[in-house]
Amino acid sequence: MNQPRYKIVFDGELMPETTLETVKENLARLFKSDLARIDSLFSGAQVALKRDLGENEANQYLTALQNAGARVRKELDQAASLSLVPTDDHQEEAPQEAAATSAASTSMTCPKCGHEQPKADECSACGIIIEKYLARQAQLAASPQPASAPASASPYAPPQANVAEQLPEFSELKVFGVSGRIGRVRYLGWLMAVTLCFMPILLLGTGMAAFSSTLAMLLLVLVSIGAIVISICIGVQRLHDIGWSGWLLLVHLIPIVGSVFALLMLIIPGTQGVNRFGPPPPPNSTAVKVLAWLFLLVPITGIVAAIAIPQYQGYVERAAEFQEQ
Known part of the structure; x- marks a missing residue:
């Protein structure tokens, strides 16, 4: 049968x-x-x-x-x-029927x-x-x-091939690109790396202003464009990890809402496993974790300084008044 x-x-x-x-x-x-x-x-x-x-x-x-x-x-x-x-009952009738048809x-x-x-x-x-x-x-x-x-x-049967797309275990990491995915820790680490790389160039541009304001302005414009482009690339990859479209990065342009959205990008975890933007990102390296912690220390240090400096100035003023008396 x-x-x-x-x-x-x-x-x-x-x-x-x-x-x-x-x-x-x-x-x-x-x-x-x-x-x-x-x-x-x-x-x-x-x-x-x-x-x-x-x-x-x-x-x-x-x-x-x-x-x-x-x-x-x-x-x-x-x-x-x-x-x-043809079956045995129709062994003789089959050729006749075929010819008639x-x-x-x-x-x-x-x-x-x-x-x-x-x-x-x-x-x-x-x-x-x-x-x-x-x-x-x-x-x-x-x-x-x-x-x-x-x-x-049968020679007419389809080949024995796996037609499913074989996806890699992890997505490929690339700073200059809007495809792929990165997690929250790598997003913070890469932002800190961009800051550390462009800070000396900004200081160099400030020093060049003493000799040529035109060259200094040109350098600062090029550095700013480069920082914006890289920030957009890694921001889109962070949104891909959540499962959102990269076009949502334009929400940053909306006052107040953009600040809340930037905070959400740091809080919401990525999709477990493969999503429509590809496989999950690879595990975080030690360097990425260190850079992420440094990025978190920057606002914390700023808050502490904003509180401590006025207190220290008030202490100095009270000490000077006490010595005058």
Whole structure:
């Protein structure tokens, strides 16, 4: 008895918490196709993405496509499951019926995909050679394989390949870029590193002002632009780690709300595991942790200084008054 065959059906619906553009890009990578062809899958019509699959193959494609964000389903492929070998009761009648049908009609149905077309040696939909396909199916039906044999014994079956995208364990770290993810500690550490790198340059620009105010101003402008660009890059990666779009970084431009949003970026933890922006960031190094603590000490030191300096000045003034008396 032939094993049942399945097909993977898609009608344009998406999995929860996925976006249309992300799903289209994932499907384009999986099928190694361009976005123009992928767009045709989202017309709302039912499309069979894969046909004539064994159960294991169908489950593999089902899992991979659902992970890519497409809400697909597995259905029995009736056209591929039909037996092509006549039974004993119809051994003599089958050739006569085939001849009568051939003489009465000029159209044909593909035995693999069920496509209706004028009589031809090759199916215009799935591309199989009809005669070779029928001979192979008849051979398989006459000599059934054991259940443990792979379903890909047919030369027309899809290759045994893992179509799921193999993502790395951790995302790649890159300061100059808006792709990838970084956590809260690395975000603080990189901000501190940017501050430490640009502080000597700012001091140099201040010293150059004594000789040439134009060169000093030019240097300060270039340094400021560089610091802003790097801050935007690492800010977008921090938002990606939370699972938010990098465009939310524009919230910083709103008075008061921007300050609250910057605090949220330091408090909210990142997504556990893979999210739509990629794998999680790698573990924090010792240098990153030290820089993060230094960044936290800067505002704390400023607050302590703001409190202590006026107190010290008041103490000095009272001491001077006491000596005058």
